[in-house]
Amino acid sequence: MPAPELLYLLHGDPAELTETLAGMRSADVAEALRELPPAGAAKLLAALPFDLAVQVFDEPELERRYEMVQRMDTQAAAALIEAMSADQRADLFRELDADDRERLLGTLDDETRRVLTMLLRYPPDTAGGIMTTEALTIPADWSVDQSLAFITQVARSKETVYVAYIVDDDERLVGAVSLRQLMLADRALNVRDAGDRRAPIALPPRADREEVARVIAKYNLLAVPVVDADNHVLGIVTVDDVIDAIVREQTEDVQKFGGMEAIDAPYMDIGFGQMIRKRAPWLCALFLSEMLTATAMQHFEGEIERAALLAMFIPLVMSSGGNSGSQATSLIIRALALREIRLRDWWRIAVRELPTGLVLGTILGVIGFARILLWQQLGIYDYGTHHTLVALTVGFALVGIVTFGSLAGSMLPFVLRRLGFDPASASAPFVATLVDVTGLVIYFSVAWLVLRGTLL
Amino acid sequence: MPAPELLYLLHGDPAELTETLAGMRSADVAEALRELPPAGAAKLLAALPFDLAVQVFDEPELERRYEMVQRMDTQAAAALIEAMSADQRADLFRELDADDRERLLGTLDDETRRVLTMLLRYPPDTAGGIMTTEALTIPADWSVDQSLAFITQVARSKETVYVAYIVDDDERLVGAVSLRQLMLADRALNVRDAGDRRAPIALPPRADREEVARVIAKYNLLAVPVVDADNHVLGIVTVDDVIDAIVREQTEDVQKFGGMEAIDAPYMDIGFGQMIRKRAPWLCALFLSEMLTATAMQHFEGEIERAALLAMFIPLVMSSGGNSGSQATSLIIRALALREIRLRDWWRIAVRELPTGLVLGTILGVIGFARILLWQQLGIYDYGTHHTLVALTVGFALVGIVTFGSLAGSMLPFVLRRLGFDPASASAPFVATLVDVTGLVIYFSVAWLVLRGTLL
Numbered sequence: 015m016p017a018p019e020l021l022y023l024l025h026g027d028p029a030e031l032t033e034t035l036a037g038m039r040s041a042d043v044a045e046a047l048r049e050l051p052p053a054g055a056a057k058l059l060a061a062l063p064f065d066l067a068v069q070v071f072d073e074p075e076l077e078r079r080y081e082m083v084q085r086m087d088t089q090a091a092a093a094l095i096e097a098m099s100a101d102q103r104a105d106l107f108r109e110l111d112a113d114d115r116e117r118l119l120g121t122l123d124d125e126t127r128r129v130l131t132m133l134l135r136y137p138p139d140t141a142g143g144i145m146t147t148e149a150l151t152i153p154a155d156w157s158v159d160q161s162l163a164f165i166t167q168v169a170r171s172k173e174t175v176y177v178a179y180i181v182d183d184d185e186r187l188v189g190a191v192s193l194r195q196l197m198l199a200d201r202a203l204n205v206r207d208a209g210d211r212r213a214p215i216a217l218p219p220r221a222d223r224e225e226v227a228r229v230i231a232k233y234n235l236l237a238v239p240v241v242d243a244d245n246h247v248l249g250i251v252t253v254d255d256v257i258d259a260i261v262r263e264q265t266e267d268v269q270k271f272g273g274m275e276a277i278d279a280p281y282m283d284i285g286f287g288q289m290i291r292k293r294a295p296w297l298c299a300l301f302l303s304e305m306l307t308a309t310a311m312q313h314f315e316g317e318i319e320r321a322a323l324l325a326m327f328i329p330l331v332m333s334s335g336g337n338s339g340s341q342a343t344s345l346i347i348r349a350l351a352l353r354e355i356r357l358r359d360w361w362r363i364a365v366r367e368l369p370t371g372l373v374l375g376t377i378l379g380v381i382g383f384a385r386i387l388l389w390q391q392l393g394i395y396d397y398g399t400h401h402t403l404v405a406l407t408v409g410f411a412l413v414g415i416v417t418f419g420s421l422a423g424s425m426l427p428f429v430l431r432r433l434g435f436d437p438a439s440a441s442a443p444f445v446a447t448l449v450d451v452t453g454l455v456i457y458f459s460v461a462w463l464v465l466r467g468t469l470l
Numbered sequence: 471m472p473a474p475e476l477l478y479l480l481h482g483d484p485a486e487l488t489e490t491l492a493g494m495r496s497a498d499v500a501e502a503l504r505e506l507p508p509a510g511a512a513k514l515l516a517a518l519p520f521d522l523a524v525q526v527f528d529e530p531e532l533e534r535r536y537e538m539v540q541r542m543d544t545q546a547a548a549a550l551i552e553a554m555s556a557d558q559r560a561d562l563f564r565e566l567d568a569d570d571r572e573r574l575l576g577t578l579d580d581e582t583r584r585v586l587t588m589l590l591r592y593p594p595d596t597a598g599g600i601m602t603t604e605a606l607t608i609p610a611d612w613s614v615d616q617s618l619a620f621i622t623q624v625a626r627s628k629e630t631v632y633v634a635y636i637v638d639d640d641e642r643l644v645g646a647v648s649l650r651q652l653m654l655a656d657r658a659l660n661v662r663d664a665g666d667r668r669a670p671i672a673l674p675p676r677a678d679r680e681e682v683a684r685v686i687a688k689y690n691l692l693a694v695p696v697v698d699a700d701n702h703v704l705g706i707v708t709v710d711d712v713i714d715a716i717v718r719e720q721t722e723d724v725q726k727f728g729g730m731e732a733i734d735a736p737y738m739d740i741g742f743g744q745m746i747r748k749r750a751p752w753l754c755a756l757f758l759s760e761m762l763t764a765t766a767m768q769h770f771e772g773e774i775e776r777a778a779l780l781a782m783f784i785p786l787v788m789s790s791g792g793n794s795g796s797q798a799t800s801l802i803i804r805a806l807a808l809r810e811i812r813l814r815d816w817w818r819i820a821v822r823e824l825p826t827g828l829v830l831g832t833i834l835g836v837i838g839f840a841r842i843l844l845w846q847q848l849g850i851y852d853y854g855t856h857h858t859l860v861a862l863t864v865g866f867a868l869v870g871i872v873t874f875g876s877l878a879g880s881m882l883p884f885v886l887r888r889l890g891f892d893p894a895s896a897s898a899p900f901v902a903t904l905v906d907v908t909g910l911v912i913y914f915s916v917a918w919l920v921l922r923g924t925l926l
Binding site: 075165166175194231254258264265277280282286296337346349359370382395416450 | 493497531621622625626631650654668686687688689692710712713714717721723724725727729733736737738742745746750752753754758761768771774775781784786789790792797800802803805808810825826829833837838841851872902906
């Protein structure tokens, strides 16, 4: 249902509106509301049956919830916030400004406020930051029958009922049992004997959200518990929260790879000023470092004056170095992210990239060499009497530059990781700068060796 | 447990080996086996209790399963393959060479072979290619009580029991019901009244795996059914298969973004020849298109001869255009992938990127202008009598090139998508080439306008 029709319904018959919306899924309602101005969305939300309004408000797809909250009266906003799930509530509060936060925190009941304050302590890209507190815990001395009865009873209020965590008298995590295991087990059995006898998989709240995703994917879990240092269950991260986290991480990586600060909002929602602030600093940093190319070129002004011909191939050899570097970087960044290779493997990569770069460079070198001679033969362009030497210069320079590009491109992610940076962030543009400057030096050095006494 | 210790256990006491492995999760055993040579892994797999061996063999993390199969006798391999899940079996057969495929297909029972042949018909990046056929279906005239009893009975053999699909007499999908809904419902109720009354969410087998991931993430599903044109359930894609698919897609995107063909294997497992074959074609294609820069430069040889100074700033202005283009491209690729913007929105992007590029270009232009004058003033380098004009040339060229880069970078993904290509594939390197060639033309045109009558 497109947003304009929803708006029309909003001003028409309330019964018709309710009927239409009752046939829609909450994620679809959220998506439609996204297209409305916040004031209209807030109004529509208020007109929905409360249960549906809560479901819609709980959808991360809704976006800009904080703007809607600003436009609701405190009473209505508080009711919605009290009813939403703990992790979404924390996300909302992260976006609120200090005033709204203060105003709404006062209206929450004590327990909700306590949980919220706890969740807000964790950065949003950690297990603690994406977990919810509605975990299903079962005392270790219960039977399977008791556990199943309990699960049926609480099924309405828990984020997931398909896995339960078994805790001892001190509320410490001692096991996990899936609903499937409970259904298959003898009803009289102790719950610990129905579940997995191995120590349960759990993560600390500071674990990176990428680590959470890896654990859930590796062990095919529906949820992973988050525990404190004493093994008390703080909450769970469910598989659907992990998918959201992976997708968000992916977006950040692509943007960092493109050489800019990550933007945590849809493209069309970013203001002009914000867009400039996210892009200009990186662009300027890269510009300042690329100024080194001008400095390098200053040393070769004499060569260019003597042989302007040489300048002609600068863009070509520079870009080839950049391209080979960017191939190598993207391969290594990804392999590091997937834990296929570790920091200490750097030399194994180096001994692979060196011959790879040599072969790739030789291929390009031969093409470049042939191109120049061919143009000369066909009379398309006249590279002068020393055209063979010029072609040799370009060919050998390409071998050197592509080899250096592959090696530098594969090693830089290790260096960045070693220095404590995220290798995805700006590896590619940094490689480009490094390879550009070195490429110029390689090119003119080769030229000097090959053309000394003739053109130079 | 590190692989060498496993290998030691393999040659030691079988009871000790079994005991050690019984305490490990199948994903961890698979990970350990990955480090062994295929022959050793096959031997260890044969020594495991059959149930555990099947679980381990079912883990996608195991990798190179086809090499292990080659090293097992047909009998043992057939037993494992018969027992594994349908989607993993199809993945394995995709990797087998024709001989092994033929040999093993003959040993499978008719039903297994029929399902396998059906799954192999679908490309591996579609819903059909990642689905499994072990869907839980329930006749529409059953009661909640009947359904729960049936689910308990089949819980051992189905991929997921947490969602069941309701089918009519002709086996057409008419609804979906979650185990949670069944547990909460009155036992005497008809199963259709316990579940969702809306039409169930389903996908055709040809749906892209990215589309599957989006649907599962949006509606927070544990699985999505795959149906044919007549609405018959062909299989289901579960949330853990989707996570694997997202991660694989992400890897391909990063590699394509880096300007190479996607590699569907860990970095260290790729042979030298294969590595060259994946990287050389792209590098050559980019090299050939970058040759246009040499062609463009030929037209400006006269200018360079008269003012070698101009050549000095070529790398700097070219790379700035490339960087601004790559920022814009990565933003738009991601926004398109997340469906934040659509193809028809191209002009809305264009009217945003034009002023953004102008502002970014002006910032860099001012820095570039100031840098040249500063170096001149400080006596670091002498740009000659016309240094102010040179600085102006660089400054204005940067405004033009960064603006063009932002615009070209944001529009190219649309063009690629419109032509039916994946915008992620090679957008970034193509933008670089396009911006490099145009950047040279802009730079020398500005130079001609500013320096005519003085340096040129």
